[in-house]
Amino acid sequence: MNIEQHIVTATIAAVKQLYDQDIPENQINLQDTRTEFEGQITIVVFPVVRFSKKSPEVTANDLGEYLVANVPDITAFNVIKGFLNLTVADSYWINLFNNELLNPSFGSIKPNGQKVMVEYSSPNTNKPLHLGHVRNNLLGYSVAELLKADGYEVIKVNLVNDRGIHICKSMLAWQKWGNGETPESAFLKGDHLVGKYYVIFDKEYKKEIEALKAEGQTEEEAKKNAPLIIEAQKMLQDWEAGDAEVIDLWKKMNGWVYDGFAVTYKNLGVDFDKYYYESNTYLLGKGTVDEGLEKGVFFKKPDGSVWIDLTADGLDQKLVLRADGTSVYITQDLGTAQMKHDDFKMDQSLYVVGNEQDYHFKVLFLILEKLGKSWAKGMHHLSYGMVDLPSGKMKSREGTVVDADDLIAEMVTTAKQKTEVLGKVNNFSEEEKEALYSQIGLGALKYFLLKVEPKKRLLFDPSESIDFQGNTGPFIQYTHARIKSLLTKGSYIATQAPDVAITATELEMIMLLAKYPSEISAAAKAYSPATLANYLYEVAKMFNKFYHEVPPIVKEENAALKQHRLNLSAVTAEILKKGMNILGITVPERM
Known part of the structure; x- marks a missing residue:
């Protein structure tokens, strides 16, 4: 007790x-x-x-x-x-430190028998991942790792939007203007190549709209009548009809995109246990609609369309099936939710999706509850805000959104420049330097995006995030490396040092370090990596205060006191390492 x-x-x-x-x-x-x-x-x-x-x-x-x-x-x-x-x-406090915190298993939480699915990333296969996807992926991954650390069995899921008119636009543009170009021949990642043709489609489509407007059509008429959009819609119909040529092209171009995504996911350090594909799920949900009609949860309008009336719940009437029998997004999501639950029987299901979809998820969860799905109570939308960049800081190739690969490359370059100025890597090999720049650059990016509560919109400045002072990833990474250097110099071996007098700061440190398991649980309960990130910053800050207050530890003549202070340092390093790993951030052994 x-x-x-x-x-x-x-x-x-x-x-x-x-x-x-x-x-x-x-x-x-x-x-x-x-x-x-x-x-x-x-x-x-x-x-x-x-x-x-x-x-x-x-x-x-x-x-x-x-x-x-x-x-x-x-x-x-x-x-x-x-x-x-x-x-x-x-x-x-000394006994607590020696008997619990110094134990290598400190911070490990026993399995709680609960299973949770975390769905994140969910990209479209017509363009590369961008800055918004970066926040989504980092948030989804770190929440999954938090829940795992808190004793849950976690399934990480990616539902890929690999079909629809947007995919056909890229396919059609490549057919018309690609001249057989491949990622290899273009020296481009596959997702960038497909994204290039999506942009080409948009430019050519706009030209056609302007030409039709010049002939006297309204903008709405021109948008519907432009030959390119008619061809794209025809291609989608052919895809849905199983046209072999269209399906082959679709498989080829999606394959390019998946190869490109895999590189970005690896560089971001995120992974998935299961992929679902919209091409396999878009017809799901019609059985759920039939079930809802039987139960009187849904109703049919005279034109044959199917609706649910949620006005009594403060929402509105929602279409769940068109008059022609085709699905809308909510239909598909109802079917996919049922399929995922059938596959894994999880206790909780977490959707990591931007806050522009808040209303959609309120409706989705409410419909599932009204259909009598007992597991709907365990569904949660982890809503997050947009990420902005200071004006002019970074431009994408198209000048619209910031590309994830470009952002990662810029972060590593900035880390290299800032680290070299400090002159701390002069004795590193080139291979060690490159690995360190990647750790610092990605650590800075991840920490900056994760230290802010998910619901908040945030302004991300790449340069500001790579600072070796203040509430940043590199500050925590540097603190860890400093401790590892101290432990090496002190020839550290873990041994209890029970009979020592401790300073007020050492007492504060022990109390702060002892909170690690409860901080993990609090962050997991709130689905908030920010809670953990800011705790780790306090730990790093406290260590630096302690380090500057006490005489040089490796020169301490009192053997018990030296052992105790090395123990404190070692436990601090271990908590920083474990905690940062949960956030998806690696900490260097030396810097």
Whole structure:
């Protein structure tokens, strides 16, 4: 039992003995003591007052005297208004550090028997991944790793949007203007090549629209009547009819894109356990529509279209099947949700999708609940905000969105420039340097995007993110490397050092490091890597404070004190490494 549980149990006993009242455990509120007051753990006394029938100050004094007398590790107390600040003996923290934190398994959380699916990335196969996809992928991957660290069995899923009119636009443009070009002949990644033809289609389509407008058509008429869009629609119809030539072209060009995506995913350090493809799922959901009609959840309009009325739930009427019997997005998503649950029987299903789809997911989850799907309660939309860049910082080839591959390359280049200026890699081989620049550049990118709460829109400045001071990935990476260097110089071997006197900062460090498992659980519960990222920054900051306050550790003559401080350093490094790995960030052994 840890000290917090001891205090809760003892407080319940105190209320019973002092006031002859039974207080529920959830009425006992513990907090960290504020830094300006003496103590480490604070009891908020106000909820206890209704049981004591005394003032907060008197109640706090009663409880303080009882706890000092009955809990061996509580050595003193002080009262600030309705707050009881408790001082815990240094020996408790040293024992906790030696017996729990120094154990190699510290921070490992047992499996909880729950299964969760995290669906992220979900790209279209008509263009490369861009900055928005980068946030999506990093968020999805890190949330999946967080849940795994918190004891869940996790399935990472990518639902690829590999069909539709947008794919046909790239295919048609390549057919017309590609001259047999391939990724090899063009020296381009496959996703970039296909994206190039999507842009060509758009330019040629706009020319046709302008020509038709010049002949007197309205913009809407011109958009519908342009020969290119008519051809693209015909190609989609041929694809749906199984036309062999169209299917072969589709397979070839999608193959190029998948090869390109694989490189980007590898560079980003993300992975998936299962891929679903819209080409296999777009017809799903019609059975769900029939089920909804039978149950009276859906209704048919006179034209044969099928709807659900959600006005009583504060939403609107939603189309689930067109009059001609074709699906809409929600139909497909209903069917895919059922298929995924049939495949994996997960307890929770998490969709990592931008906040422009907030309404869509409200409707999707509500429909599934109304259909009586018991598992719908476990569905959650992890909504996130857009990523902006400072104006003029980066331009894509098309001048619209920032390409993920270009962004990764720029981050590595910036890391190289900033690291070389510091002159810290002069004794590194070229291979070691390149690996380090990649670690720093990607670490900076990932940390900057993950340290902000998912729901917030954020402004990403590549240069600002690569700073070896402040709340950045490189600062935490550098702290880890500094500790590893210290441990090497100190010929470190893990051994307990129980009988030492600790400084106030060392006590703070032990308390902060001890929170690691609860920080993992809190971040997992909130689906928020930002919670973990900012905790790791506090750990790195605390180590640097400790490092500058104590005399040089490797020169310390008191063997027990030297061992203890090396132990503190080693546990800090391990927590930084484990925590950053959950965020998808590797930490260098030296910098």
